[in-house]
Amino acid sequence: xxxxxxxxxxxxxLSATQAAFQPDVQPRREQSGQPCAQRQRGCLIxxxxxxxxxxxxxxxxxxxxxxxxxxxxxxxxxxxxxxxxLAALAVAIRRWASELGFSALSIGEAKLxxxxxxxxxxxxxxxxxGDMDYMMRHALKRTHPAKLMPNVSRxxxxxxxxxxxxxxxAEVLGNGALAYVSxxxxxxxxxxxxxxxxxxxxxxxxxxxxxxxxxxxxxAPVFETEFAQRSGLGWRGKHTLLIARDPEPxxxxxxxFFIGEIFIDLPLxxxxxxxxxxxxxxxxxxxxxxxxxxxxxxxxxxxxxSYLTVEHPGSIPxxxxxLLGNRIYGCDDCQLACPWNRRGPQxxxxxxxxxxxxxxxxxxxxxxxxxxxxxxxxxxxxIRRIGHERWLRNIAVALGNAPRSPEHLAALRARxxxxxxxxxxxxxxxxxxxx
Ligand code: SF4
Numbered sequence: 001x002x003x004x005x006x007x008x009x010x011x012x013x014l015s016a017t018q019a020a021f022q023p024d025v026q027p028r029r030e031q032s033g034q035p036c037a038q039r040q041r042g043c044l045i046x047x048x049x050x051x052x053x054x055x056x057x058x059x060x061x062x063x064x065x066x067x068x069x070x071x072x073x074x075x076x077x078x079x080x081x082x083x084x085x086l087a088a089l090a091v092a093i094r095r096w097a098s099e100l101g102f103s104a105l106s107i108g109e110a111k112l113x114x115x116x117x118x119x120x121x122x123x124x125x126x127x128x129x130g131d132m133d134y135m136m137r138h139a140l141k142r143t144h145p146a147k148l149m150p151n152v153s154r155x156x157x158x159x160x161x162x163x164x165x166x167x168x169x170a171e172v173l174g175n176g177a178l179a180y181v182s183x184x185x186x187x188x189x190x191x192x193x194x195x196x197x198x199x200x201x202x203x204x205x206x207x208x209x210x211x212x213x214x215x216x217x218x219x220a221p222v223f224e225t226e227f228a229q230r231s232g233l234g235w236r237g238k239h240t241l242l243i244a245r246d247p248e249p250x251x252x253x254x255x256x257f258f259i260g261e262i263f264i265d266l267p268l269x270x271x272x273x274x275x276x277x278x279x280x281x282x283x284x285x286x287x288x289x290x291x292x293x294x295x296x297x298x299x300x301x302x303x304x305x306s307y308l309t310v311e312h313p314g315s316i317p318x319x320x321x322x323l324l325g326n327r328i329y330g331c332d333d334c335q336l337a338c339p340w341n342r343r344g345p346q347x348x349x350x351x352x353x354x355x356x357x358x359x360x361x362x363x364x365x366x367x368x369x370x371x372x373x374x375x376x377x378x379x380x381x382x383i384r385r386i387g388h389e390r391w392l393r394n395i396a397v398a399l400g401n402a403p404r405s406p407e408h409l410a411a412l413r414a415r416x417x418x419x420x421x422x423x424x425x426x427x428x429x430x431x432x433x434x435x
Contacts, residue, residue, distance in 0.1 A: 096204045103345070104246065105156060107156050108154065108227055108230045108231025109230075112223060112227070112230070124136050129301055135221075142221040148214065148216075148220060152214075154264050154266065155227045155262070156262040158198070161345045164352045164353055165353070166186055166354050169332060170336070173325065175326075186354045187352040189381055190351075212264070215262050227261060231273070235277065237338065239255075239288075239293055321397045324398065369391075393423055399434070400412075
């Protein structure tokens with residue numbers, strides 16, 4: 001077996017090997033329950049020497065020849081992994097993340113600064129979370145990751161760009177007869193895509209080394225922007241979202257990406273934070289249609305259009321309705337205004353490609369969807385979770401803001417007797433604006 005590894009090792013420019021292969025008696029399983037199928041199972045014991053550096057063969061062989069290795073606890077390989085091997089493993093994890101479509105990865109300690117906890121407490125005390133009671137209920141878990149995984153040592157943060165090939169946002173926002181859907185929601189539900197990729201990454205790690213992991217993507221009380229910022233995945237902009245600047249391999253920047261995390265019990269080497277680059281810019285504060293960014297780095301969710309159209313279950317406050325314009329699901333205005341998004345990458349991910357022409361559909365056509373049509377056309381989309389009632393509520397507001405026309409009036413009249421009191425109330429408001 002050592003010869004089997006020496007050949008690819010030489011191909012990689014490694015000058016010498018000392019290795020032995022010990023088959024696993026008990027093949028390991030991925031956390032998904034699947035065995036680490038079609039892969040060489042066993043334990044490599046030994047080292048590779050290259051260019052004067054010692055490289056742990058476990059990590060190197062998996063990278064170069066596609067055969068994961070399972071250093072058993074107590075072996076020399078495991079002992080090495082506990083020291084310099086962790087650095088090699090971190091390199092391997094970055095590479096696997098890239099292969100899975102993540103644009104960047106950072107590793108940080110599984111603890112937050114006292115400042116982050118204090119800011120969260122102040123934000124909650126001010127009621128800025130609106131109806132998002134879960135924020136209050138799970139505040140402790142958000143600031144204490146060990147409440148979610150007691151033996152967590154590091155948080156691996158990843159990002160994946162989502163901006164799809166879609167109708168230009170400015171054109172849709174400028175045409176009051178069209179519906180504007182936030183660009184992150186035009187394709188497949190990102191929770192599904194991110195979660196399955198994160199689990200694949202976690203499985204690759206646990207097939208290579210013994211480790212406990214848990215994956216998250218906006219699905220549990222994880223202070224993800226804070227972890228990502230502390231480990232240098234980007235900096236927190238004044239609009240409160242993470243912004244990244246990637247010099248290589250192709251210069252790009254921006255904030256239009258999803259974030260996910262893997263909690264892991266291995267003490268991997270951590271990455272340093274990056275400095276912020278907002279400077280004196282206030283473009284996002286100035287651009288927010290409802291003034292929801294009440295100060296740099298402070299968002300009042302109760303005024304945020306993303307909150308009002310997605311999270312908020314009840315009646316949309318009347319003073320805010322005219323400010324929503326034609327935004328029927330989410331809002332991108334603070335990101336559209338941000339200079340760092342001028343060179344933002346377009347996502348090549350098929351899952352985020354536009355479905356059902358939602359990038360530039362007319363308000364009237366979407367308002368005509370029955371509940372069955374809504375459920376069928378939003379299957380697998382993040383939009384589905386708001387349900388048909390909130391969907392109609394949001395479009396009714398947009399129709400109230402749309403240019404006066406017989407077509408808009410007729411669409412609203414057709415819903416004036418809707419079974420939902422919430423929809424009827426918003427339709428009445430919109431009819432008042434169309435007369
Ligand atoms: S718009 Fe300006 S202030 Fe706001 S996040 Fe972007 S760079 Fe920072």
